[in-house]
Amino acid sequence: MRVDQAELLRSFPAIRNDYLCYAAASLVGELVQLWTREVDADPRIFSLLVWGLTGINTVVAHQELAQKVIFFEIKLLDIWGYRPNLGGCLGCGTMDSAARPYHFSLGNGGLLCRACNQRRHHGLIPLSVATARILAKAQDLTTNKLARLQLSPTNGKEAANFLDYYSRHLLQRDVHSRKCLWEA
Numbered sequence: 440m441r442v443d444q445a446e447l448l449r450s451f452p453a454i455r456n457d458y459l460c461y462a463a464a465s466l467v468g469e470l471v472q473l474w475t476r477e478v479d480a481d482p483r484i485f486s487l488l489v490w491g492l493t494g495i496n497t498v499v500a501h502q503e504l505a506q507k508v509i510f511f512e513i514k515l516l517d518i519w520g521y522r523p524n525l526g527g528c529l530g531c532g533t534m535d536s537a538a539r540p541y542h543f544s545l546g547n548g549g550l551l552c553r554a555c556n557q558r559r560h561h562g563l564i565p566l567s568v569a570t571a572r573i574l575a576k577a578q579d580l581t582t583n584k585l586a587r588l589q590l591s592p593t594n595g596k597e598a599a600n601f602l603d604y605y606s607r608h609l610l611q612r613d614v615h616s617r618k619c620l621w622e623a
Contacts, residue, residue, distance in 0.1 A: 462620040525575035530555030
């Protein structure tokens with residue numbers, strides 16, 4: 440296939456003019472690059488990418504950037520079939536504050552409550568009930584409804600940490616642009 444002509448439809452000026460927006464867009468781009476190959480044509484990923492870049496370009500406050508990137512990544516994992524099981528404990532199915540602390544098992548791809556984690560599995564990431572519920576809801580909502588969800592700064596940091604470990608586990612490599620965004 441040969442491309443003879445192209446037309447720029449969206450230039451995303453805020454991404455070019457703001458370092459944090461640029462860092463967020465770089466992370467989104469790196470995630471797509473790591474999860475796809477050159478010849479992969481998937482309209483769902485393209486649509487998600489446009490949604491993510493448009494959201495980053497239109498943020499009003501920098502606090503919104505983390506939420507956009509987190510929701511982008513949780514949706515991307517779902518498209519690729521690596522949807523983390525955040526609906527309840529893998530062992531007993533519970534999902535309430537009384538059974539905390541919950542941990543996400545990298546090896547099993549889901550949550551474990553305190554009772555089911557008696558053997559102290561390796562590769563566990565602490566994850567609060569509130570963060571798990573927000574991320575589970577984000578998995579189920581369409582992208583045009585994700586603006587209804589709000590991550591507090593604490594939940595945002597926890598979700599970003601969880602996604603960093605989970606993606607690193609799945610990809611078997613670091614996602615380098617994460618540091619540019621989260622450490623800025």
